[in-house]
Amino acid sequence: MGAAATSPFGGQSGAVGPGEEVLVLGRRGRTWRLVVAALLVVGYVAGTLVGDDHWWPLAPWRMYSTSTAPTGAVSVPVLQVQVPGDETWRDTALAPRNIGLTRAELEGRQNLVLRDPAVLGTIAGTHARLRPDDAPWTGIRLVRRSTVIEDRSPTGETRERVLAEWTVTGGGRVVDP
Amino acid sequence: MRRLAQWWFPEVPLARIALLRLAVFGFVVVDVLLLRTAGWYHGHADPTWYEPLVVGELLRLPPASVPLVEALRWGCVGLAVAAMTGRFPRVLGWGTAICWSWYQYVAFSYGKVDHDRADFLVALFVLPTVGLAHLSDVRRSQAAGFALRCVQVMAIATYFLAGIAKIRFGGWEWVNSATLARAVIRRGTWVSEWMLEFPFLLHAGQWGLLAAELASPLIFLLSVRWQQRVVGLWFAFHAVTYASITIAFWPHLVMMLSFLPLESYRDAIARRWRERRTTRAGPPPHPR
Numbered sequence: 110m111g112a113a114a115t116s117p118f119g120g121q122s123g124a125v126g127p128g129e130e131v132l133v134l135g136r137r138g139r140t141w142r143l144v145v146a147a148l149l150v151v152g153y154v155a156g157t158l159v160g161d162d163h164w165w166p167l168a169p170w171r172m173y174s175t176s177t178a179p180t181g182a183v184s185v186p187v188l189q190v191q192v193p194g195d196e197t198w199r200d201t202a203l204a205p206r207n208i209g210l211t212r213a214e215l216e217g218r219q220n221l222v223l224r225d226p227a228v229l230g231t232i233a234g235t236h237a238r239l240r241p242d243d244a245p246w247t248g249i250r251l252v253r254r255s256t257v258i259e260d261r262s263p264t265g266e267t268r269e270r271v272l273a274e275w276t277v278t279g280g281g282r283v284v285d286p
Numbered sequence: 287m288r289r290l291a292q293w294w295f296p297e298v299p300l301a302r303i304a305l306l307r308l309a310v311f312g313f314v315v316v317d318v319l320l321l322r323t324a325g326w327y328h329g330h331a332d333p334t335w336y337e338p339l340v341v342g343e344l345l346r347l348p349p350a351s352v353p354l355v356e357a358l359r360w361g362c363v364g365l366a367v368a369a370m371t372g373r374f375p376r377v378l379g380w381g382t383a384i385c386w387s388w389y390q391y392v393a394f395s396y397g398k399v400d401h402d403r404a405d406f407l408v409a410l411f412v413l414p415t416v417g418l419a420h421l422s423d424v425r426r427s428q429a430a431g432f433a434l435r436c437v438q439v440m441a442i443a444t445y446f447l448a449g450i451a452k453i454r455f456g457g458w459e460w461v462n463s464a465t466l467a468r469a470v471i472r473r474g475t476w477v478s479e480w481m482l483e484f485p486f487l488l489h490a491g492q493w494g495l496l497a498a499e500l501a502s503p504l505i506f507l508l509s510v511r512w513q514q515r516v517v518g519l520w521f522a523f524h525a526v527t528y529a530s531i532t533i534a535f536w537p538h539l540v541m542m543l544s545f546l547p548l549e550s551y552r553d554a555i556a557r558r559w560r561e562r563r564t565t566r567a568g569p570p571p572h573p574r
Contacts, residue, residue: 130426132427132428132430138429142295142432145436146294149408149440157450157451157454165340165391165399168404169454170404172402173469176456178463181464183472205328209335210335210396213398214396228334258464261464261482263482
């Protein structure tokens with residue numbers, strides 16, 4: 110392998126000795142790679158400093174980046190449903206296999222629900238497609254359940270608030286935004 | 287400047303790239319079939335929940351549908367398995383990269399973006415640039431070194447830029463907030479829930495985590511031996527996180543393998559295996 114062979118990707122081979130052969134890069138191969146590296150660095154740093162989730166894949170890595178006040182409340186969204194012949198509202202799993210969406214996604218689209226609560230009705234359709242053997246849902250409501258904390262520790266108190274509701278008969282309505 | 291440019295091109299054995307590719311493409315198969323399946327379910331969700339991201343608007347990507355998610359899922363599996371053979375590394379590698387990226391886009395365009403997957407895209411796109419790399423290839427290559435360096439930089443950027451994001455979004459008071467307590471209240475397990483009784487543990491954890499994230503780039507100044515130890519510490523951190531709040535940054539864990547001399551591990555395991563077999567078989571019988 111004494112003669113150097115260049116590929117479209119700029120590779121060259123230089124023989125050193127048996128088992129020690131090193132494939133070195135030519136000027137072109139190094140240049141475009143350095144340009145790619147610079148673009149990656151600039152893109153991800155910009156995403157972190159000024160971007161938001163919509164910039165994905167250059168979105169900032171912001172998992173658990175917000176500050177939660179040591180004293181206050183930690184909230185989770187809860188989905189409750191009614192089935193035919195039973196007025197009771199029961200919690201249902203906020204999981205993709207159940208409603209086609211995750212808990213975080215429902216949380217992320219909370220403004221959509223408050224703007225147009227009838228969209229909750231589409232979840233009944235998705236559930237019927239994913240779980241044809243379950244009882245169909247005649248009512249769906251989005252609830253915010255909060256755990257009260259003091260100095261980073263739960264006090265044992267929980268609060269619950271219905272944000273929006275949809276029923277087959279009444280359609281969608283905002284309850285307590 | 288010249289030294290910085292040189293830093294991007296270490297001479298790395300091609301066998302290491304071949305092994306890392308096996309891990310990366312193997313992960314794609316496990317991921318789409320078992321780990322991150324929310325994208326598939328979006329095929330069943332009503333299009334009203336679709337919230338296009340910038341890249342989706344630029345490329346005019348449609349909302350998910352059942353045929354689309356099935357095509358992407360099986361496309362990922364088929365291309366990744368083919369790429370694991372090492373043949374046509376560029377076509378199959380970039381094919382897998384495009385398919386997996388689109389599948390992730392489908393998963394993330396319904397109101398929630400996961401923050402552990404963007405770095406893996408870089409691995410998928412950059413590893414094919416090395417070209418052919420055989421498991422038994424003893425040659426060293428600068429193209430392999432560049433690909434590996436990119437994967438390492440992205441893996442560490444995940445920590446470092448996550449630290450910067452905490453300062454940007456949470457402010458410096460993040461370290462004194464109740465963010466980890468909130469995480470445990472929302473997603474806690476029996477491993478972590480007892481910590482709510484001792485809030486100073488989670489409070490100290492926040493200081494430790496931000497410090498570790500901001501210091502993470504120092505790994506590039508360490509010797510290979512110490513780099514392996516630091517990677518071990520990060521793996522331990524991720525194991526504790528998973529046990530505490532059932533969140534694991536799976537693709538990122540695969541990226542961290544880029545710091546390890548994989549071909550040496552493989553050779554050591556093979557040697558040990560051979561030795562054990564020889565010992566079991568006992569010494570050769572004496573000729574009469």
